[in-house]
Amino acid sequence: MTDAHWYDIGTADDVPRRGARTLRIDGREIAVFRTADDHVFALENRCPHKGGPLSEGIVHGRKVACPLHNWVIDLEDGEATGADHGCAEAFAVKIEAGRLRLAVPRTRAAAE
Amino acid sequence: MNIVPTPEKLVVIGNGMAAGRTLEELFARAPGRYAVTVFGAEPRVNYNRIMLSPVLSGEKAYEDIIIHDDAWYAANGVRLERGATIVAIDRAARTVTAASGKVTPYDTLILATGSEPFVIPVPGKDLPGVVTFRDLDDVEKMQAAADAGGHAVVIGGGLLGLEAAAGLQMKGMGVTVVHLMPTLMERQLDPSAGYLLRRAIEVRGIEVVTQANTKAILGETHVTGVELADGRIIAATLVVMAVGIRPATALARAAGLAVERGVVVDDAMRTSDPSVYAVGECVQHRGACYGLVAPLYEMGKVLAANLAGDGAAYTGSVTATKLKVTGIDLFSAGDFSEGDDRDEIVLRDPARGVYKRLVLKDDRIVGAVLYGETGDGSWFFDLLKKETDVAAMRDTLIFGQAYQGGSPLDPTAAVAALPDDAEICGCNGISKGTIVGAITAQRLTSLEEVRAVTKASASCGQCTGKVEQLLAVTLGDAFAGPARKTMCKCTDLTHGEVRDFIRAKALKSIPAVMQELGWKTSCGCASCRPALNYYLVCEWPEDEVDDSQSRFINERVHANIQKDGTFSVVPRMWGGLTTPAELKAIAEIAERWQVPTVKMTGGQRIDLLGIAKENLPGVWKDLNDAGMISGAAYAKGLRTVKTCVGKEWCRFGTQDSMGLGIKLEKLMWGSWTPAKVKLGVSGCPRNCSESTIKDIGVICVDSGFDLHIAGAAGLHVRATDLLGHVETEAEVLEYCAAVLQMYREDGFYLERIYKWSARVGLDTIRRTIMADAAARAALFDRFLTSQKAAQVDPWGERVAGHEAHEFSNLTVVPALAAE
Numbered sequence A: 001m002t003d004a005h006w007y008d009i010g011t012a013d014d015v016p017r018r019g020a021r022t023l024r025i026d027g028r029e030i031a032v033f034r035t036a037d038d039h040v041f042a043l044e045n046r047c048p049h050k051g052g053p054l055s056e057g058i059v060h061g062r063k064v065a066c067p068l069h070n071w072v073i074d075l076e077d078g079e080a081t082g083a084d085h086g087c088a089e090a091f092a093v094k095i096e097a098g099r100l101r102l103a104v105p106r107t108r109a110a111a112e
Numbered sequence B: 001m002n003i004v005p006t007p008e009k010l011v012v013i014g015n016g017m018a019a020g021r022t023l024e025e026l027f028a029r030a031p032g033r034y035a036v037t038v039f040g041a042e043p044r045v046n047y048n049r050i051m052l053s054p055v056l057s058g059e060k061a062y063e064d065i066i067i068h069d070d071a072w073y074a075a076n077g078v079r080l081e082r083g084a085t086i087v088a089i090d091r092a093a094r095t096v097t098a099a100s101g102k103v104t105p106y107d108t109l110i111l112a113t114g115s116e117p118f119v120i121p122v123p124g125k126d127l128p129g130v131v132t133f134r135d136l137d138d139v140e141k142m143q144a145a146a147d148a149g150g151h152a153v154v155i156g157g158g159l160l161g162l163e164a165a166a167g168l169q170m171k172g173m174g175v176t177v178v179h180l181m182p183t184l185m186e187r188q189l190d191p192s193a194g195y196l197l198r199r200a201i202e203v204r205g206i207e208v209v210t211q212a213n214t215k216a217i218l219g220e221t222h223v224t225g226v227e228l229a230d231g232r233i234i235a236a237t238l239v240v241m242a243v244g245i246r247p248a249t250a251l252a253r254a255a256g257l258a259v260e261r262g263v264v265v266d267d268a269m270r271t272s273d274p275s276v277y278a279v280g281e282c283v284q285h286r287g288a289c290y291g292l293v294a295p296l297y298e299m300g301k302v303l304a305a306n307l308a309g310d311g312a313a314y315t316g317s318v319t320a321t322k323l324k325v326t327g328i329d330l331f332s333a334g335d336f337s338e339g340d341d342r343d344e345i346v347l348r349d350p351a352r353g354v355y356k357r358l359v360l361k362d363d364r365i366v367g368a369v370l371y372g373e374t375g376d377g378s379w380f381f382d383l384l385k386k387e388t389d390v391a392a393m394r395d396t397l398i399f400g401q402a403y404q405g406g407s408p409l410d411p412t413a414a415v416a417a418l419p420d421d422a423e424i425c426g427c428n429g430i431s432k433g434t435i436v437g438a439i440t441a442q443r444l445t446s447l448e449e450v451r452a453v454t455k456a457s458a459s460c461g462q463c464t465g466k467v468e469q470l471l472a473v474t475l476g477d478a479f480a481g482p483a484r485k486t487m488c489k490c491t492d493l494t495h496g497e498v499r500d501f502i503r504a505k506a507l508k509s510i511p512a513v514m515q516e517l518g519w520k521t522s523c524g525c526a527s528c529r530p531a532l533n534y535y536l537v538c539e540w541p542e543d544e545v546d547d548s549q550s551r552f553i554n555e556r557v558h559a560n561i562q563k564d565g566t567f568s569v570v571p572r573m574w575g576g577l578t579t580p581a582e583l584k585a586i587a588e589i590a591e592r593w594q595v596p597t598v599k600m601t602g603g604q605r606i607d608l609l610g611i612a613k614e615n616l617p618g619v620w621k622d623l624n625d626a627g628m629i630s631g632a633a634y635a636k637g638l639r640t641v642k643t644c645v646g647k648e649w650c651r652f653g654t655q656d657s658m659g660l661g662i663k664l665e666k667l668m669w670g671s672w673t674p675a676k677v678k679l680g681v682s683g684c685p686r687n688c689s690e691s692t693i694k695d696i697g698v699i700c701v702d703s704g705f706d707l708h709i710a711g712a713a714g715l716h717v718r719a720t721d722l723l724g725h726v727e728t729e730a731e732v733l734e735y736c737a738a739v740l741q742m743y744r745e746d747g748f749y750l751e752r753i754y755k756w757s758a759r760v761g762l763d764t765i766r767r768t769i770m771a772d773a774a775a776r777a778a779l780f781d782r783f784l785t786s787q788k789a790a791q792v793d794p795w796g797e798r799v800a801g802h803e804a805h806e807f808s809n810l811t812v813v814p815a816l817a818a819e
Helices: B017-029 B049-057 B070-075 B136-147 B159-170 B191-203 B250-254 B293-307 B377-385 B411-417 B432-441 B447-454 B464-478 B495-504 B510-516 B528-539 B553-557 B580-592 B613-625 B657-668 B729-746 B753-760 B762-771 B773-790 B794-799
Strands: A004-008 A019-025 A028-034 A040-044 A058-060 A063-065 A072-074 A093-096 A099-105 B008-013 B034-039 B079-081 B086-090 B095-098 B103-105 B108-111 B115-117 B130-132 B151-155 B174-178 B207-209 B214-219 B223-228 B233-235 B238-241 B245-247 B263-265 B276-278 B283-285 B320-322 B330-334 B342-349 B354-361 B364-371 B423-425 B567-569 B597-600 B606-611 B638-643 B677-682 B696-701 B704-709 B721-726
Touching: A019 A099, A028 A099, A040 A093, A058 B528, B008 B017, B008 B103, B017 B034, B017 B293, B049 B136, B049 B159, B086 B250, B130 B136, B136 B151, B136 B159, B136 B238, B151 B159, B151 B223, B151 B233, B159 B174, B159 B191, B159 B238, B191 B207, B191 B330, B191 B354, B191 B364, B191 B510, B223 B238, B263 B276, B276 B293, B320 B377, B330 B377, B364 B377, B411 B464, B423 B432, B423 B464, B432 B447, B432 B464, B447 B464, B495 B510, B495 B528, B510 B528, B528 B729, B567 B613, B580 B606, B580 B613, B606 B613, B613 B794, B638 B657, B657 B677, B657 B696, B657 B729, B677 B729, B696 B729, B704 B729, B704 B753, B721 B729, B721 B762, B729 B753, B729 B762, B729 B773, B753 B762, B762 B773
Parallel strands: B008 B034, B008 B108, B034 B079, B108 B276, B130 B238, B151 B174, B151 B238, B174 B207, B263 B283, B638 B677, B677 B696
Antiparallel strands: A004 A099, A019 A028, A028 A040, A058 A063, A063 A072, A093 A099, B086 B095, B095 B103, B115 B245, B214 B223, B223 B233, B320 B330, B330 B364, B342 B354, B354 B364, B567 B606, B597 B606, B696 B704, B704 B721
């Protein structure tokens, strides 16, 4: 990824299975999800519908159901599934030496 | 010319399976090229470590698992230094030093130090009677303990731990497996297979405790037990630590070689020192460490080729796991996680305890989990490793190699093509001919009728689809199709059927339900998971079956989510009564936490709106300190009991409606129900507390109490139906609780009482509650049992630290590097 900062955000065990935790970077709230099979994803913590906190939704398979109006968002790319249209920004996450690393594109302010 | 070169001196540190295989390959490629010295810390020749489990269980002897006997070492000119631990490497001088002080020179060195068991750092870990499961010495210690009888606790429910547990159990010990994670072997198995494995382990008489964090090992001079973090103590005469292994790297680290998790090697198996190679479990290659035998062998082959000067590169291994416990068939390989770019093919045969799951990506198998029938494991593994395109055989792939080559059929045509003696319902042994015969002879037209007449699909429900297809094939257009409303797209079963099966088959976890009832997805969806969780919590109140990740956020954090992501908090006010002290406390708390909106609710309580999630525990603590608990204003459960003033003050009041409301609320608070439940108690028929639009309403009259149910005042407005009349407060409590329990046991998830009543019929409810004293008493009794576990203030638990992760952010370490 070009022009991104990688952040250490702890370990996968910090995030509950079929659940999420949140964090803030540069004033943006990011939700970090862990699936039943231990894959970790990160999305902007805002449902494309009405801004609901996706981190509070029920995680099933590789999707999360927004707690406000039950839009179902794909964890891999942040796209709404089914008949709904919209997208929450997705961030790259990788596991290195047991640590979770999150890539956040540099904002203009941070890059200066 | 005929010059015989002096053989190079090759020293191998470690005499395990990786070293053995490397030398075997080397001698085959370049016999006589090296003068080999092997240092082994154990006083033995090379034996097959993965066969330690059968040695422990007594199914094999040490002699049976020897790989290289003394004659092999002699024949290949290998000097074996047994029981000789190397304590130092001098890379400048190219020598190794043994514990005895003896120094041996090398030209080329191989590190094959393997791995060491991870011992969790708890008090008592060094007590006699605490062992690991790594080598033959450990096995001998375990056998000695088993001969003395007693109980063993195995810490760790992975491959090694389960093999140790099975071995000790076969030796006659009582065994408890204590595992940190919710399912066994979670790294190799998905939850469905983990559930089947647990069942098989438990059937052998081995106790399994999951989500169990070991706090301490107890004992003075010898181990006497294990204490878990939740305070439970399990008595034990033997404790086996089998939580995992880690590469043994101390020697390499001390010698200044590059070491991360393991000794870092390149594709030629070379460490950071060109004269030093490493192989086996001590190695870290391309970021990965391996603990299974197949990769070690592949590494050994590459290393031997490089030592022989042939050149070869190791590119990493895809691993497959098989559990070596007699009678349990289990296979897993590759990456079996889900993904949108992935498809899964799942085959479940509940009657035979078979579960198979293939994960496909781009028409290639990337992962496989097989349980109960693993015969095709190697075939799937082969397809996986070779990345074979499986598109053409996809429809029959899951059935295995023997079923390839046939032409795929659509499901109805496939059922139509079956011979008459083909078994449709495995549980009840009902053939296609029997079902078709019954449909024709008795003019059956629905699934329910087929079930009633033939018993087909009446046990596990797996064959429901097939029976419906038979109806369609037999009746043609006369078959109206299933009028049934299935729970969700994950299953063909209805809510009622799922509940019946949970009861009949004593299913106690979501993976158990999904496996036994043939769920079509591996993890359910946001619709079925909360429903299943409720059914399990309701059915098994005395077991810890609640799965918080299957609950809607409001029930998970015990507050109501608002449109901006903040929460509202409603403390319980029993019967709508409060005190000056409570009001003062609420006022102070609202100011302290800068609550933007304070509002009266329709249920006679106070709502504090706009509280950030991370502040919830603080607000709850303050409310708890002032004597208030959660009002469950978010719950599919008992919410409020609204009362009017009653005879204590009101000039029309006939009974103590406030007091009765408080009693009802104290009896019912904390209970989970299919949908929300609101009560009202009115002191006279003027009905100021609007009891006749509540789920359960009590109207006080001079002669006693009229009991009402099935009101609503939301999307639908509906006045209650009169259930009956009772004379005493004690009867009100018993009858209302009995109705609530009947609804809890019979209602479908999200079905309010008025819908449930319409479905089952008011007469049925009235007959049970008003006319059948024994049924009513039994319902009341079950309700009380359930309440014993349910009446715990969720706020108090969370203030005390329960699920603390819910309320805090992840810690971010600032930017590592811009890439």
